[in-house]
Amino acid sequence: MKKYEISRRGFLRWTGLISGGVLLPKGVGARVLSPQDRPLPNLRSEQYKPSICGFCPASCMLDIRLVDGKPVGLGGHADHPIGRGALCPQGCAVLQEVFHPDRLRYPLARKSRGSAGWERISWGEARNLLRFKLETLLERRRPEALAVLAGPRKDLRRGILQRFAENFGTPHFWKWDWTPAQPPKDAFKRMHGFSKGIFYDLSNAGLLVSFGWDWLQAFPSPVEAQRAFGRLRGGRRSRIIQIEPRLSISAAKSDEWIGARGGSEGAVALAVAHVMIREGLYDRDFVGGRTEGFEAYRKIVDEYSPARSARLAGIPEERIVALAREMAGSKPSLAVTSRTTVFDQIAVHSLNVLTGSIGVPGGVLAVQDPSSAPPASFLSRGAGGKGAASIVSWEQIPEAALSGRESPIGVLWVDGVNPAFSSPQPSQWRAALERIPFIVSFSPIMSETSEFADLVLPTHEALEAPQDASLVDAEGRRVDSFVPAVMPSLYDTADLGDFVLELARDIGGRVSRGLPWKNYGEALGDHAAKRGWKQGMLVGGGWSSAPSPVLALGRKKCRMSHEELARPDVAIEEPGRGLDLHVQFPLAFFQAEGAQLPYLHGLNGIRGAKLGDGWETTVDLHPETARRLQIEDGSAVWVESDAGRIQARARVCEGVREDTISMPVGLGHTAMGRYAKGVGSNPADIIPREFSFAGRALWRAQGVKVYAV
Amino acid sequence: MSQSIAADLTAVGHSQAIDMERVEEAVLKPLVNPAGWRFAAFAWLLAAVFATGLAAWAWQIHKCLGVTGLGVPIFWGTYIINFVWFIGISHAGTLISAILRITDAAWRRPFTRIAETITIASLPFAVTCVIVDLGRPDRLLNVLLYPHMTSPLLWDVCCITAYFITSCLYFYIALIPDFATCRDRLAGKVSGWKEKLYRWGAFGWKGTEAEVRVHRGFMTALSIVLLALVVSVHTNVGFVFGMTSKPGWHTAVIGPYFVIGAAFQGLGALSFFIVLVRRAFHLEWIIPEEGLQQLRKFFLALTCFWGYFTGAELLTTFYGQHTAEMAVFNAKWFGQYSVSFWAMIAGCFFIPFYLLVTGRKNIERNLLWAGFIGNIGMWLERYTIIVPSGSRPFLPWGIGHYALSMVEWAIFAAWVAGFFLVFFLFARVLPMLTIWEIEEA
């Protein structure tokens, strides 16, 4: 017995049929009306080639689709251990970077300092100009006046550049490392004696507690972070707790969000430790056998009673107590945080020690870091930088350049990064750049930093040159990858490796002896041989991956008492003094980059209230705060700190503390091509220049005011 | 002058005694007399506004609909509002003529021609509103090439086409005897093209009994067809909205509600123009006040109907308490659209209601204002149906905003101006009262 029901479709079809039958002969109707598949164009040649994404140091392998030799699409390379076929939003937009209409097409030299005029020069001229400046430094016996700020990639080119700097004799070589997306390396260093190769075994954690780290948005390797989350959610489904003043993506995706004040993470962590110690919940065996300084640590922890920390953090005391009990009860529990103040880092990481989550799966592990530098035979000849660096970290270049009568940096070499946009208070950077006598900037697009350079040199985009990467993935495997160029370079660009090697040869002397290869290709051959790459890898691209030897982190005793713990880098403010500015780091603008790519613009954080929010900078306010300040949802406001003020659009939402406002970093460029320029504003502009004990900039501002425009 | 009016007024008292000679002379006077400078200036002004709107449309065709204030999630705006609105105005003619002809209401006689002229003048603007709203007006013919009959929009195309053709036919057939009158009486008094028009238009009408019988039969038959079409057209316009699942649109009452709204609005438009023509051409003695009083009562009844339907619709929505529906409901009552909503309630109900209830004395003034305000109210009604539902989608995509752009204003103004222009030009060429019907009485 068939059952008939009148569905809307049925009804419509029925009426349609009758009317259609009246109006059209049936056969004709069917032929004309039902659309046919349009056959796809015949492709003369279609092939897939691997490439490596150049946006961030994670170095995911791409699978580029080429039609008639032209890249027309991409995906993640299905088998590569880092991405496993997946990509992050930036990686998906690689082609927009390659074919950006505002890419620099040839080397540029500034006509004169202070002018905005540029002229085209040849690569040879560029090299000579730079050589002259560098030789002058050598003649004056001031090699340390060369400062090199290298890009974050872990590849041979950065290795060559590093070697160049070391052989030149400067200690001022830094790899750009963006602290919001880094684990607490300063704590690792202080507690374990080293930081290289230490990683969180996220995907095996039994309980993951993040102290203020929006790790789903800012993790050294974004794709691996997402995948780890997927694994935490699959199978036994570990609990995730997020402690953050704002309902970030990580908080929204966690099982529990504890909205503690920004900057109180360390105090909360110590209160958790306080409860664990008071109630005897910590791992006594581990602490007894493999730590030192526990008693001193305990004394510091005694000061952070749950009641006190709860007051500082603006959260209920019971939540801290419950958190401590849960952390002690779930094994392995993992406490993570990003590279903020040394105090916060140590306080949080000490919880991993107390729960015995050091050197165990699902806790904190370490592997031998494979140096990405050139082969050892070559390294031995490098003399290294002479003397101690006078500048603690690259983030303090402005302070160094602006203090004293003369800039200690004579030549600043910037390799593809843009600190004049992506550092707190970039105006300081701009002032410093004006004071530095000579700046060479390698950049595919005219960036804010490049605008202050004397030489702007466009290097190949990732797809236009062979790429290599050597790193440790999130599961502790050593991964070496190599891909040949996918396409010829579109413009008069050059290979950074070739450029540095030629420059070294031109300069001669020790610098030249230290870099004996003719070009990147030759160096690569050497590198491949030393790393034991298979021959096929150099031809069609590929990777080798092997489990890295795991270092027993706990073998060496872990230091628990630290001066930084007794005396925090930044005093923890008592609540009640104005608004805190919490800065978010949307994944689309990972490392504060990516605004030049239009497909990323709409992804500026996830918004709920209004359409089109992604295309401007918003400031999140709690409804109560908005009411108090008489600010309407969607209205234009000024956000002012001691460092300055910027405009933003107010977004009233419950997902932020009442004493906190939150803004995303990524927009607000004054350069970087047509799509980025003039869109939104940059919260970094109003972050005061404050540094941790490790000399790293802190992304926080307090006593912020918000008022209507 | 004043004496003659007084004489006219006495004549009104004895309608039987109306002298057909005088009627014809008075009705045909505007066709003979050259237009004054005021009329010419006004017409040129309207033409200029219309031309500006056409230029705006050309610009819009060139740039596409980005020049409007529309976006996501408010996809339809002024053009669709105006479409429904003009269709509503067009209902004046058919409603009065058809219903009243069928029921043989005597007081209708002087009104029918004006009513039909309103229909004929407004329908082209209604239809073109939809074309203006298309992203690809150049592909308009696809509607015929690839018709998809399940689409209420296509039902509309069918209904409105039929409605327009029938209305034109109706208008013309009602004109034939009057064309003959013009032909006979205005020979030599008007310019050549007008003479030719009247001669051709009269179609050899002699006024024989057989002719009259066929003519009356045809008029009655067409009235019935038109009545069906009137209902179908506006029901279908309502269906365009009602057949989607959009909150605020998807309601069974929307078809009848649109019909009542259109009837109300059409009557408003008619009242407005009747009073205007009566004043402008000094036809007070032919269009008697009794007729206006009847019109007022009819108008009042429709105002009440409108209020009833609105109340029923709102109460049903409120009692349902469906989340998505209530978002729209609240936006109308208290939120973003409360100003237009309450202005609509006032303009469509309270103000006309008051004016019409108290209109026994100042009948002309009150009818004029009730018609005018009623029409503005109905524009707002279409606005509060179309825009708020758009601004509150089912899923939390955010709240939409819509403000008319300059192009939309220009086209809006142009279409209104065009409508008035066509109406006034008709008034200069065609007799504005149905002479044969008045004669019949």
Next chain:
Amino acid sequence: MPSEKPSKTRKEFIVGAAAAVAAAAAAWAKISPGKKTASSPAKSAPERRGHRWGMVIDLDRCTGCQACGVACSVECNMMLGTPEEASLGRVIRWLKILPETTIRDGRVRQSLKPMLCQQCDDPPCVHVCPVSATFLSPEGIVGQVYARCIGCRYCVNACPYTCKFFNWDEPQWPQDVRMPFNPDVSVRYKGIVEKCLFCHHRLQRAKDKAREENRELREGDYTVACQTVCPTQAIAFGDLNDPKSDVAKLAASPRARRLLEELGAEPKVIYLQEVS
């Protein structure tokens, strides 16, 4: 003459009309035999043979990273957009995250849903199109004929998910930006409606390839851009009619929900709700 036998004429008319209605009803019954009984995502329309492409998105895994959205934009030659267009909601992205903040028991929660065309089995947009420009393919993909669309935006209004998009302006791509466009996907222009087609071009390519290799389409031959890049593997895609496919299995999960199910559009994008 007809006036002589009016009754017969009328009778004839009634008989004729009844016959027409009966014929139409029979035709209707033939078209939709016993369709739509109790429908859950798992067991809807098993009668239909052939493929029935669908997607399952696990919201518990999704982190809202939006790689899917960018991959979609790149794959399907999406417009670029400007802040001005964004402020009017005119920027077209076939796939975007729909965030929803709710407060339950004093706890603030935010859900993030990747939203794309829900590929309804009973698509409201198709019914209202006056020119047959949008249609349901035999394999369940809701298509759009750009060359036929007149831009009336009726379908956009009818879509309860707000997942169809209108080109308000002529999209602007500098020549350079056009270079890496996907040759398989038509570039849209002003005045027409566009939508997610489940990477229909990939289905065509997969079918061509299977035909060349003289075999049936296998699971995994046909993938969509958003699914392949998803780092958390929250998106599964495949044939809902194939009981062995991942999507069919996931669609049977007790967590499976479809958006606005009460509207009866029968979407084939199925969401596995968050565990909380």
